[in-house]
Amino acid sequence: MASINELTERIHADSSEEIVAEYLGKITKSKLNAFITVSKESALSQAQEIDAKGHDGPLAGIPIAIKDNISTKGIRTTCASRILTGYIPPYDAHVIEKLKNAGAVIIGKTNMDEFAMGSSTETSFYGPTLNPWDNTRVPGGSSGGSAAAVAGGEAPLSLGSDTGGSVRCPASFCGVVGLKPTYGVISRYGLISYANSLEQIGPFASSVRDVATLFDVIAGHDPRDSTSVKGAGNYSLALENDVKGLKIGIPEEYFGEGIDRNVEKSVRDAINTLEELGATSTEVKMPHTKYALSAYYIIAMSEASSNLARFDGMRYGLRTEDQDWHTTFSHVRAAGFGDEVKRRILLGTYALSAGYLDKYYLKALKIRTLIKQDFERTFKDVDVLIAPTMPYPAFKIGEKIDDPLSLYLADVETVPINLAGVPSLSIPCGTSGGLPIGMQVIGKHFDEAAILRTAYTFEENTDFHKTEGS
């Protein structure tokens, strides 16, 4: 897997067009189904323009793959759903504007769980993505295509989105680096919403350095997103190979029942490595973690039932035969949404309906307060928290898809982070049975610098990120 620096050298020596054509060739030959749409013509012409005119952006001529729930002007955007059939966004998301300004070349839109609802990329209308390490296994989700594209060498960089773990889970299952930033650091303008109070766009790459470079490009205030915050930093400056004096918290609830023993061992070994490099660690308690999964799903489904009300076949997407107003909408939505999306809309509608609002939605929001307080209390004593990203390595395609609850349980380690809005990065820290294991480094609000430095130091002193799948 080539780094940004290596590719930049090759672009100077050869051309962006050659690099872009090489990646496009790999995608064409691939069986992974990591992409829903390959934007071959626009990518090649963008690369030619950069070659002809020159570009001094940090990603000049570098190919990038984009999750298919991020709006790209002129390139179809499907959310992996039938309901967005034929939709071509008339505008770019804020992150796409930023990428284009930095000279990045968009080579395609990646596969995902329908509307980002899932942890396996199996609910896509366009079929599942295969894990590059073992083609019988899932790549994780919901940004499975973006992670598999980087792991399979089909793109050096990609973007995903993380509502309850959808960047970190596939990063873990595919053995790449993925960052879920602090809520508000990256504009959500042009990200097609699933659960707006929880989700953030996040970068994927094969190294911490490249994740930081990409993060530098896409972070920043945008007045078109009212939740966008001011004052993003220069994150690449945080990349120091030094953890002396760093205080690591080990949340015991994240190492409990249901965690694969090899996963637990790899993560604990990684913490030992960081201690040998000068960090200290201490066990910490986050007592409300056990309620996080239920609270997360209730909030996410409630927000989804509202956000997905806009898909009615009038302004864009699938339209069925017209009957009366309500019947037409009901038919469009019945024909356009898949089972998991329907389940979440139904449960979210139920949780918000008269008689159940207090029992489910408001109760979940109160638990969210308690979980955020768990993090605030813990971060008074430690700089970062380290835990497994996923309870186990990638599972088999088809293994969990018929039992939604068992799939939800896979998110137990990732969802508390979204409820609290703190940043977290998943980095490879070992393998089990030939499959990658990821650990997550969790930081305080807006302290991406601490987690990047921790992950960078770990990466510089170990070889796990150099292990590749097929």
Added chain:
Amino acid sequence: MIGKKDLEHIGWLARLELSEEDKEKYAPKLNSILDYFGEIDKADTEGVEPLYHVLPMSNVFREDVPIKSLTQEEALSNAPKNQDGFIKAPRMM
């Protein structure tokens, strides 16, 4: 417990048509998920305020000047049915 009648009601609220087969298929899975969610009843939330947003949010104002927006043509470019510069909706009744 979500029964068949409840599903019909929720389906109507969500404007999501459910066939008889859908109702049979969804009810048990939705109920097993709701059973699991019941766990939150055990959490002591007495006196705890609900958290809608993790960051302190306040209203964002800007000067009341027009900014560039989509042209009519762009706005209509994805509408499956449009006529005379309008999006065509189904009849109300």
